[in-house]
Amino acid sequence: MQTLTPHVYWAQRHSEIYLRVELSDAQNLDISVQENVLHFKAQGHGAKGDNEYEFSLEFLAPVKPEVSHRSTQRQVNIRVQKKECCWWDRLTMQERKPLFLAPDFDRWLDESDAELEQRAKEQINKISLESRVPKDPFLGLKKGYLFMYNLVQFLGFSWIFVNMTVRLFILREDSFYDTFHTIADMMYFCQMLAVAEVINPALGLVKTGVMPALIQVVGRNVILFVIFGSLEEMQNKAVVFFVFYLWSIIEIFRYPFYMLACIDTEWKMLTWLRYTIWMPLYPLGVLAEAVAVIQSLPIFDETRLYSIPLPKAMGHSLSFSYVLQIYLVLMFLGLFVNFRHLFKQRRRRFRTKKRKAN
Ligand SMILES: CCCCCCCCCCCCC[C@@H](O)CC(=O)SCCNC(=O)CCNC(=O)[C@H](O)C(C)(C)COP(=O)(O)OP(=O)(O)OC[C@H]1O[C@@H](n2cnc3c(N)ncnc32)[C@H](O)[C@@H]1OP(=O)(O)O
Secondary structure, eight states: OEHHHHHHHHEEOOSEEEEEEEOOOEEHHHHHHHHTEEEEEEEETTTTTEEEEEEEEEEOOEEEEEEEEEOOOOOOEEEEEEOOOOOOSBBSSSOOOOEEEETTTTTTTOOOHHHHHHHHHHHHHHHHHHSSSOOOOHHHHOOOHHHHHHHHHHHHHHHHHHHHHHHHHHGGGGGGHHHHHHHHHHHHHHHTTEEEEEEHTTTTTSSSSHHHHOOOOOHHHIIIIIITTOOOHHSHHHHHHHHHHHHHHHHHHHHHHHHHHHHHHHOHHHHHHHHHTHHHHHHHHHHHHHHHHHHHHHHHHOOOOOOOOOOGGGGEEOOOOHHHHHHHHHHHHHHHHHHHHHHHHHHHHHHHHHHHOO
16 A cells, blocks of 8 residues: 555634545544644545555644544544644745645635634623523622612711811811710711621622621721720720721722622722722721720729629639730731731732733
8 A cells, every 4th residue: 555645724723723634434543743743644535545645744833732633434624722822824834835735715714804703702602601600680689789788888987087087187186085976876887787798798798708707897896885885984085086097997998999899890099999008007907906905904804894703712703804805816816817818809809900901
């Protein structure tokens, strides 16, 4: 048997090469890519009758070593993936086209048509993927609820922030000492409502963990209701101003950011602020809260408020200040957990943004 070369027809797309080998009833196919050269060997019926046919092609640019092929009664179809998605000027490394090679006009597309075809394919894939993911029938309701929740919180914290800022400008330092009496009601309202922030991820309404929200809400509410709310002696201390002011600064950026997210809108500046200003604010907030706890310790010792009754043999009662000392340690653990969480959220947010931009 003579070894002959079959007629080969080729076409390309940005990511792959198609070869059509004119050989009917091909058998003993041996097709491989080694060092960027495609080797083909098979027995079949070609231009010179039944024979063994073979050819080699060194590609113009790198291709993946895996080759897929399908043999039909009339021909052998070969598909080779390009390593890089780009358009080639010709198929082979050698400039002169081998005699057995010709364009496959059935598949031939020029570069711009191939691009259009690629885009159409991507669009079809996207649509079919979207249609496979079941649509949430309550999506509108969920978004409406979240939007309203964030709006109310935004209005509440804006009122707190503006009120405190105006009072600071007018009364200067004096405003520090009666912050609680002017702001507490609104802060109670916002922080009670903030319990929803633990419930929302628990119900799967927002894509985030329950734990960071729980730490945040419990952390603030202990300070607000237990330290400030139940000790009158704490209510006219300057620390109340710093705690409330630090809490409200982050929230006047965080809630509008969420509101926009509910209507699939984004303002870059707001996103940046939401994911950046917590860096100085969070440690400062925890520091201010720690100062408040430390200032409250002697008051709890003195008033015996919330003290834990002990059996007679062990003494009278255990001051609540001991519980608060343990809480102080927990606060710094909480700071660590949430700081790490916020760093992750920030990285995820800006990484996805960059990827989308590319
Ligand atoms: C078991 C109990 C233990 C108790 C231990 C107590 C320890 C005490 C520790 C005390 C530490 C607290 C100190 C703190 O009080 C001090 C201060 O607050 S100082 C001021 C500065 N503070 C901050 O900057 C923190 C602000 N708070 C937060 O950022 C959040 O509360 C937090 C839970 C920490 C993080 O939020 P989240 O996990 O939700 O991250 P994202 O904002 O990135 O959101 C993730 C995705 O969910 C979507 N989302 C979230 N919430 C909503 C919403 N309400 N509406 C709509 N969408 C929402 C958001 O858009 C993200 O989606 P996507 O990824 O698609 O963009």
